[in-house]
Amino acid sequence: MKKIITLFLFLIIGITITSAQVIKGRVLDENGDPIASATVAIKELQKGVSTDESGKFRFTNLPKRELTLVVSFVGYNNNEKKVDLKNNEEFHLQFDMISNANLSEIEVFGERYKQPEKLDAITRMPLRPSEQIQSISVISDKVIAEQGALT
Template sequence: MKQYLTFFLLLLTLPTLAQTSALRGRVLDQKGQPVPFANVGLPALQQGAAADENGRFTVADLPAGPQQVQVSAVGYTTANQTVTLPLAQPLTVRLQSTESTLGEVVVTGVSRSTEIRRSPVPIAALTGREIRLNANGNAIDAAARGVPGLAAVTTGPNISKPFIRGLGYNRVLTMFNGLRQEGQQWGDEHGIEVDGYGLDRVEVVKGPSSLLYGSDAVAGVVNLLPALPTGPNGELHGEALAEYQSVNGLVGNSLAFNYQKNGFQTSLRGSHRLARDYRNAVDGLVYNTGFRELNLTGMVGVRKEWGR
């Protein structure tokens, strides 16, 4: 009697066991290469699994019948496919690669980049071309002409200090390629010690930035970024600039060379500016307004992808 009862219970459980199955397969790209760690899901059942480093996946305990399978991965278009479970052989899903378009990104001198649209503080940027188009005596004057909310207090044609919303000196942090330039904060006769011809970008963070830059960035930050070597590998590139201003007879010249190959980068720039005392209709010759500026800068570095 017990044998018949056991056989009867086994017959009752067979249909239940036959109703579940497993979905196995592999995720490949259009070239037949595996797509590691792709997401495989069945939205109707709210079940899924992640593929391994070889693109293989297994989703267990699925009911028999037609099911909608959704496969997605970063950098690929999401694929949807209808299958009928159980399958006679493993499922193969091919994903098509896609290109992602990113928004505008401002590369700052801190440990992360800042996206302008999502930044909690207002950020303004001025390119090197815009700096050179603005007739100016120094880099701060050029930035003040092109960035709203930034002003400059000058004590001569070549000495200017940044002011943001009425605050300046040690309330505005000035950096060159992420390094603090603190020599100009304390004295009226100390200007920004940066070659304006070698700037590639000026970034201005307006508003309190003490958490990111320190306690002296109460009003904001002016970050001056130098030009880095560009162009094809193994080719020496050069740049020659000349400037003349008729007000004070300013004559400026700058010559630069840069070279890069296999991640190795080096650049050298020499600049010279000479201006005489200018005249006005009331005072005539204004003494101690002339200046001479000489700059020599160089850079050697290695730029590669580390940790891969």
């Protein structure tokens, strides 16, 4: 019985190891510097990740088929590569992004002087956030209960 269980466990581990399809890679700019927070997406699966500080990304547990990876980042042209996972278990890719010189301006929208709701109840003063001289933190009722506060 022990032999059957051991054989079954090795079979499951072997299937798990051989079926893990992985795509790793880096996203670099024209100078070879990493691009952090670039979006890497797989078209066919509607799955995406962001690159880390060193421009690296990773996809795991992918199906064995041909996939298209698209990399995008503000100020750069989109970069696209096809990968065939039928024959390989792990791919290492490098995307070299080309700057888009057509980007002339970026607009950021927000409301500078809008006061958040119920701020005066927290601070007990009818002042705008820019006029506050104190640090404001919001904590949950769970933290209050853990601290043993009664009121």
